[in-house]
Amino acid sequence: MKLLLAGDSFAQLEAYSGHYQTAYNIPIPEDQPNEELSVKHWVELLADDIDHEVVGHGIAGAGISSSSFVALQQLLTGEYDAMVFCVSHHARTISNKDLDQGDKWNNWKAIAYDDVVFRTGKGIDVYRDNKLYGNDVRVIDEGGGPYIRHQNAEEILKVLDGEYTLQQFAEYTGSDLSQIHYLQNKPGYSYLHDSLTAVVTLDTYCKAHNIPAVFASGFPDGVSETIQDMGFDYKHFPFPECEEKHNFCARGSYPTHYSTQEHAHIYADFKKLYPEYKTMFSKKD
Numbered sequence: 184m185k186l187l188l189a190g191d192s193f194a195q196l197e198a199y200s201g202h203y204q205t206a207y208n209i210p211i212p213e214d215q216p217n218e219e220l221s222v223k224h225w226v227e228l229l230a231d232d233i234d235h236e237v238v239g240h241g242i243a244g245a246g247i248s249s250s251s252f253v254a255l256q257q258l259l260t261g262e263y264d265a266m267v268f269c270v271s272h273h274a275r276t277i278s279n280k281d282l283d284q285g286d287k288w289n290n291w292k293a294i295a296y297d298d299v300v301f302r303t304g305k306g307i308d309v310y311r312d313n314k315l316y317g318n319d320v321r322v323i324d325e326g327g328g329p330y331i332r333h334q335n336a337e338e339i340l341k342v343l344d345g346e347y348t349l350q351q352f353a354e355y356t357g358s359d360l361s362q363i364h365y366l367q368n369k370p371g372y373s374y375l376h377d378s379l380t381a382v383v384t385l386d387t388y389c390k391a392h393n394i395p396a397v398f399a400s401g402f403p404d405g406v407s408e409t410i411q412d413m414g415f416d417y418k419h420f421p422f423p424e425c426e427e428k429h430n431f432c433a434r435g436s437y438p439t440h441y442s443t444q445e446h447a448h449i450y451a452d453f454k455k456l457y458p459e460y461k462t463m464f465s466k467k468d
Contacts, residue, residue, distance in 0.1 A: 186235040188271030189254035194241025225450035246275030247378040273378040280332040
């Protein structure tokens with residue numbers, strides 16, 4: 184029995200990096216307070232209880248469009264019996280980067296054209312056969328060239344608040360101005376709406392294929408709450424309530440933002456919220 188763990192960095196396992204199931208390649212500095220070189224994720228505790236194997240496909244910094252794409256790709260091409268998806272912040276999105284290295288249009292054609300016109304088959308093959316996400320989320324070659332970059336519209340507020348000029352912000356974030364202009368030109372409502380429809384599509388797929396799914400989130404008052412406000416049948420598990428209750432917070436010094444003890448608190452609260460969790464994760468005929 185396999186449980187898919189997908190989403191953003193809250194879905195990353197200790198032995199996981201980028202989009203590969205490998206040894207974690209960003210070691211925690213041992214001089215950091217509360218450092219812990221081995222972290223037991225709350226979903227691993229869940230998997231132990233329900234006798235499932237966890238397969239991790241979380242991507243740090245990913246928005247919902249890219250992380251839900253990877254989740255759907257896994258569900259379409261693998262054999263999964265359950266899923267936990269960590270819902271990212273709706274302000275995060277993706278764009279192409281470094282298309283100007285060489286022939287811009289040929290670069291775009293190499294990484295995008297086939298997906299737009301379904302040249303290699305039907306639309307569903309865009310999900311099944313897509314090689315977009317690899318190490319460093321780079322798509323043309325490992326040594327350089329155009330690739331996909333995760334973006335966060337929240338960061339542009341630093342420019343609006345006068346903390347940086349646009350040029351300084353580009354230098355600070357490593358983003359070129361064309362990417363920042365993309366964030367500015369994207370309609371405001373589309374950040375939430377595109378993210379919401381991606382999550383609902385993922386949930387609908389799981390329901391249609393009898394795959395038990397829970398959607399967790401470290402971001403309060405976001406996509407999941409909006410879905411619930413719309414009246415969808417949607418299993419949501421928010422982390423912030425657990426953080427406040429047990430007096431801890433998400434930190435970047437852990438691969439999954441939490442220590443093993445904090446993950447244990449999260450799992451205990453999950454079982455209180457969903458006391459039927461064992462039957463909930465049992466696939467029905």
